[in-house]
Amino acid sequence: MTGETPPSVPGPRAGDADVPGRQAPLIRMTNGGLRYGDRILWKGLDLDVRPGEFWAVLGPNGSGKSSLVQALLGRRPLTFGSLRVLGADPRRAARHIGYVPQQGTAPAHDVVRARELVGYGLDGHRFGLRLGLRGRGAATRHRIDAVLEAVGASAYANAPLGTLSGGERQRVRIGQALATDPRVLLCDEPTLSLDLHHQRAVTELIDRRRRDHGTAVVFVTHEINPVLDLVDQVLYLAPHGHRIGPPEEVLTSRSLSALYGSRVDVLRVRGRIVVVGAHDQQPVHHPGPDAEHARETDGARP
């Protein structure tokens, strides 16, 4: 664990305007950095994600957004700096984090029913058999029903995942992530290739969760507009550094031009943000596990 430094106690630190009454951060990254071979994805990252906050992570392909998610899940140790999730090593916290991946299918989805996916969120990690002809105990079954109800997926609870639409599947995925009552929700482009209506439905589920339960949300996305009115903080990862702040500060022509090192125009049209220049550039090619990932997602984007 390269990222392991002496345990950092959540609390005030230099330069951090810790307003009294603000809750301790659920995720705290201090001077974090990640390197693949001789290429540095990002460095000097300071994050304090507090309960109930909605963070959007933006940036072009290959800027390390998915790697950041992997780091937060403890799947990839930081090269520099330190990271505490729920006050502990991220690998130990992983089980208490809700994770919503990009929508996708597996061969098993022809067979596996929606309610099973939610069930995995509850007990799928346990080794050994559960005995009994009805499978899970009554308490677990009720919990699964309640979760499916909460995300509006009861109607297709017993349908194989493969027969659901992308939007329906993502509802079930959010149910799976919420089944364990997580304090942090990590969403890696959960609305990718969904139509506007379903994007809205999925983001509303996530928003309701953080408002009702104070769950912190880290939401990786390519498209800020569907979540623009929900976002508290934006982390923009780019080839020439990164920027953190409220959307109206980060998403400006000046700040993005600096991040890309070229002219980028940010226009505000009827409450939406249009970025001209930034996405025209080719995705940065780099070796490493993320390269394949970036290629895969390229095709799905207009």
Added chain:
Amino acid sequence: MMTAAGTWQQIFDFQDYGALLGLVRNSLIVGGVLGLVGGLTGVFVVLRDLPFAVHGISELSFAGASAALLLGVNVVAGSIAGSLVAALAIGALGARARDRNSAIGVLMPFGLGLGVLFLALYKGRSANKFGLLTGQIVAIDDPRTGWMLAVSALVLVVLAAIWRPLTFASADPQVAEARGLPVRGLSVAFMLVLGLAIALSVQVVGALLVLSLVVTPAAAASRVTGSPVLLPLLSVLFAVLATEGGILLALGSSVPISPYVTTISFLFYAVCRLIGARRARHRRTAPAVPGVGGEVVRA
């Protein structure tokens, strides 16, 4: 007509059936246990989309068994060795489906070729050779029964231990990994279990027909249920009925056991597929929400 009846007579002869049953006691026990092993591993073969891998592993298992036959050592041990090598190679060579399939396509003829070479060099009874490809369970001796039961027990214990996380990792690898499950380790563990199950099945139905025991029953069950309890139960039931039915039918006939096993399991699949298709049609015509869109307007 005469010839048809004659052929029938030639295939089936149920005289002295009772006396014969005593002789195949071992086979019946092994057949039942193999049904259990094949039915359960098959569930994951279906979930993980591995039927082609099963075929590839069984060819190397055949090569191992024929090498053992040639060298005059334990045939079950030989086929297990071949299976495990193949399972590990396939697991290591291809993590992604596309890589995996070409790796199997490369390994399979290589294994079959080796097997043919060993059998060509073997000077013993030719029935032994044919049996490895197409099956022979009738008259399994006591030591061989012991071997097979012990390996089956090992497979069942490991499967029981990793059942839930393996299901999670098979159906939802990304989230399973995010939750800290050793997805890769589980995959390797399953390939080893699968290798053992295939080596055992080769003893019954032969290398060419292993799929009928390790894939068909689970594929049939998956057509009619997605329940995590019913799916393995049905799969095991189909596999056990196919092996035991095959043994009992083969006993009164001159044909080897494998055509019975393959035909019975194929019939289960055909019926389940029909039931599944009918249900899917029902689902599509039924209104998603009661009372909305349920009325059909006729012109």
